[in-house]
Amino acid sequence: MSPNDKVRVRFAPSPTGHIHLGNVRTALFNWLFARKHGGTFILRIEDTDLERSEARYETQLIEDLKWLGLDWDEGPDVGGPFPPYRQSDKMDVYKGYAERLIKERKAYYCFCTAEELERDRQQAMAEQRQPNYSGKCRNIDPAEAERRRAAGEPAAIRLQIPERPIRFHDIVRGDVEFSNEVVSDPIIVRSSGMPTYNYVVVIDDADMKITHVIRGDDHISNTPKQVAVYEALGLPVPEFAHLSTILGPDRERLSKRHGATSVASFRDMGVLPEALMNYLALLGWAPSGGDREIFSKDELIKEFDLDRVNAAPAVFDFTKLYWINRHYIKQSPPERIHQMGTEALQRAGLLPASVNGNVSGWTNGLIDLLAPYVDQLDQLPEKAKIIFNHDAAAALALPENAELFASDKTKAVMQAFAKHAVNESPLTPERFKAIMDEIKAETGAKGKDLFHPVRIMLIGSHSGPDFNKLIPLIEDGSKLELPTHVKSVHERVTEFIATQKN
C-alpha cells in the first residue's frame, strides 16, 4: 500500500446469530483503524450460508453496532460506491469470476461425491496422512468435464493450488507460511452452485478495494486459501491482521458458559456503551507507555495502532469491565442515569409502567442514592431492596446481626428509637438528629452502638446510605402509589419491635 492510498477496512459478519463479543471487538478495531487514518469503514453482510442466515440477526447486529457507537461509511443500509453490500445479492458476480477461473484452467470441476471424499479421508487418517483432497479430478480433460456436466452429473469447482508454499504477511503475527499440501485444492463453488466463503470474501474484498483485512485469528488457516484466490485472479493481496482469541477467566475460549457474551446482554445489564467500547479496545491492544485504562472514543481513535495489537490470547476480565462501567456511570449526566435506572426498576416491577410527577422525582432521588453502590445499572433493583423489601424477620435472623442483638445496649437503643419514632410522621432528618442525640443521652450509646441498631431496624443492614438521604426517601416513598408499598419509618420500626418480641 502506498502512503497515498486511503485505508479501506470492513467488518463482515455472518448474520447467523447474536453477535459475539469477539466479533464486536473485530468491528471496533476495524473502525478505530479507519477513523485513526481518515479511512473508510465498511459493513458487509456475509450471508452466503442461506440456511443459517436470518434477516432479524442482521437488524440486530446493526442495532448493536450503532448502540456501541460505531458508524460505517458504506454498507447495506447506507449504500456506497461498491454495491451490493450483502453477499446474497451478488451471486452473478461470483459465478462470473468462477467461470473465468475455469476458462483460465486455474480452477476445475470436481465430480467426487461426498461418499468418495469421506472414504479418502478415512483412508488418509488410517495411513496417518493429512486428509487432503487427492487431486483426482485435477486432470480431467475440460471437454470431458463439460460433457459430464451437460449429462447432469453434479460438480463442485475447486481452485488449483500452486505447487509451492503460500506466504502472507500478518501485521500482528509477522510472516506466515502454509505448505500447499495443507491448503489442498479448496472448493470455491459447491455442487449446489453456492460459492464458498473463502472464495466470495476475496471477490468482495477486492471489489470493495479493501486495504487491510482485520479479523479474528480463527480465520488464519483460511487466509492461504484466500491468498491463492487473489493470486489466481491476479488481484492485489491486502494486508492482514489476525486478532487473538478472547478467553474467559478460566482461559477457555470465551463462550456463553462464562456469562454474558452478546452486546444485547451487556446493554440489558446496564453496561454503558462507552464502557464496553473502552474495555473491548483493551482486549489485545494496549497504548504505548503507561497502563492507563480509561479512554474516551476520541482518545481511542488517537491512540489506536495495529502495531500494538498483541498476538497472545486476551483474557476477558468481567471485573475490569464493571470497574470501567462504574467510572462511566459516575461521569454520566444524572438525567441519563435516571432514565436508565428507572427502566431497570420498571423491568423489575418495582415501578409502574409510566413514571411521572411525584413518582418520577422520588425515583430520581432513589437512583441518586443507590447508583454509587452499583457497577451495572441492573443491580439497582437488588440495591433498592432496602427501600422496597423491609423484612424485620429476615434482619433479625441474619447471623451477622446476632452479636449486636445480644447486647443490652442495642436493645435499649432499639426500644428508645421505637418510642421516639412512632410519634413522628413523617420523620424528618432534623428530628432524626435530635432523637438520636436524646437516645445517646438516655442510653449512653454512641457511634456504631448507637447507629447500627437503628439502621438495621430501618433497612435490615448496619451499612448503607446516609440517614439524611435515606429517611426522606423512605418517608416520601411511603406516600406514593407504587406496585410494592414502601413502608414508612413508623411501619418499619413498629414491625421490627413486634417481630423481635415474638
Ligand code: GLU
Ligand atoms: N463472515 C466471516 C465471519 O463472520 C468474516 C470473516 C472475514 O472477516 O473475512 O467470521
